[in-house]
Amino acid sequence: MRLLARIAAAEGADQVTEPARRDAPAQQTPESQGDGLMSSEGGRAKLDGGTGNDLISKRQENRHGKQPAPQPVPRDLKGTTFFGGAGMDGEYIPDMVKALEEAGFENVRALDRETWSSGMYVDAAGTVLERVRDDEATDFSGFGNKGEQFNLVGYSHGAQQAAQAAADYADSGGKVDNLVLIGAPVSQEFLDALKNHPNIGNVIVKDLTAEGDRIRAGMGLGEQILAAPSLGADLSAARVSDSPAKGHFYYSDNGRSGSERRRELAKWLKNQGLK
Numbered sequence: 001m002r003l004l005a006r007i008a009a010a011e012g013a014d015q016v017t018e019p020a021r022r023d024a025p026a027q028q029t030p031e032s033q034g035d036g037l038m039s040s041e042g043g044r045a046k047l048d049g050g051t052g053n054d055l056i057s058k059r060q061e062n063r064h065g066k067q068p069a070p071q072p073v074p075r076d077l078k079g080t081t082f083f084g085g086a087g088m089d090g091e092y093i094p095d096m097v098k099a100l101e102e103a104g105f106e107n108v109r110a111l112d113r114e115t116w117s118s119g120m121y122v123d124a125a126g127t128v129l130e131r132v133r134d135d136e137a138t139d140f141s142g143f144g145n146k147g148e149q150f151n152l153v154g155y156s157h158g159a160q161q162a163a164q165a166a167a168d169y170a171d172s173g174g175k176v177d178n179l180v181l182i183g184a185p186v187s188q189e190f191l192d193a194l195k196n197h198p199n200i201g202n203v204i205v206k207d208l209t210a211e212g213d214r215i216r217a218g219m220g221l222g223e224q225i226l227a228a229p230s231l232g233a234d235l236s237a238a239r240v241s242d243s244p245a246k247g248h249f250y251y252s253d254n255g256r257s258g259s260e261r262r263r264e265l266a267k268w269l270k271n272q273g274l275k
Contacts, residue, residue: 073140073172078147079107080274083158083165085252086127087120088113092252096155096262103266106147106275115142116161123157128221130160132187138168148275149177155251156215159184163194170199178274180204181217182265183248188218204272206265212247 080100084093093110100108117123150169154162159181166179167190179200181191184207195203207216212234214227231248238245244257251261 073169073174074143074145075174076145077140077143077150077169077174079109079144080105080147080149080151080153081143081162082108082110083116083152083154083162084110084113085156085158086117086123088117088123088158089120090252091254092258092262095259096251096266099259099262099266100153100269102263103270104275105151105266105270107144109142109144111158111161112142115139127157127160127185128225130157130164131185131190131221131224133167133190133193134164136164138165140165140169150175151178151180151274152176153178153180153182153269153274154184155182156184156248159217160186163190166200167194167197170197174199176200178202178204178272180206180269180272180274182206182251183208183213183215184217185215185219185224186217187221191218202273204269208248208250211250213250215248 082093082096082100084090084096088111097108097110118126152162152166154160162179163181163184163186166176170176176199179194179202181203184205186194191203191205194200205217207213209216214230215224219227234245234247234249237243238249238253244255245253251265252258253261
């Protein structure tokens, strides 16, 4: 909680120093964060008594697939890959894949949770580190090469993963046709770099602020952390209420409303030019 107090004292949020990379020393703890796709309930979960450095070590195992060394980057990736939120678990993920397929998308997949996630609480706490460009290498071995476009669609923490993967692929000389960031806690600097990258065709941002979400692309670090209590409250409400999920969890609802929303999202993405 010392991090939260320090950031609250430093508001405006944009004056807070951003973490430069995920392998830099940090004093983060899982209590510092909460966003349910991105978070635990109000950020109260602990990481088995681990320290901030333990957390970073776990995160370093994550995005590049726990491989002993980065794999060669292919040049012919195609299809649409969906990156789910923290934990990369939940019924909404395969249903989002199905919704995209129903809308006519080719070669759709969701990433393997065992390879890409360190678990919900670790992923959630790591969002303060992945909001900026890191220096880890993405393992692209689980991606496909069939279809007209190479599209990366990320939701919440998954939007951070998609952004890092897009930057890695584009930096290697590959072409990303569309990068879609939904409820994405990425810094303005990182967002601008993605939009201005010559090898990324389109960066499509879909904030959920109209649905009551306090997370948005380009937000400051302090603003992100101070949003944690409302995210925890929304997650708790979604778990105990029969009403459709709201705010940051708008597209992760497991009921009929969530299914309809995901199909609306798939059609919207189709109208944005994704195939």
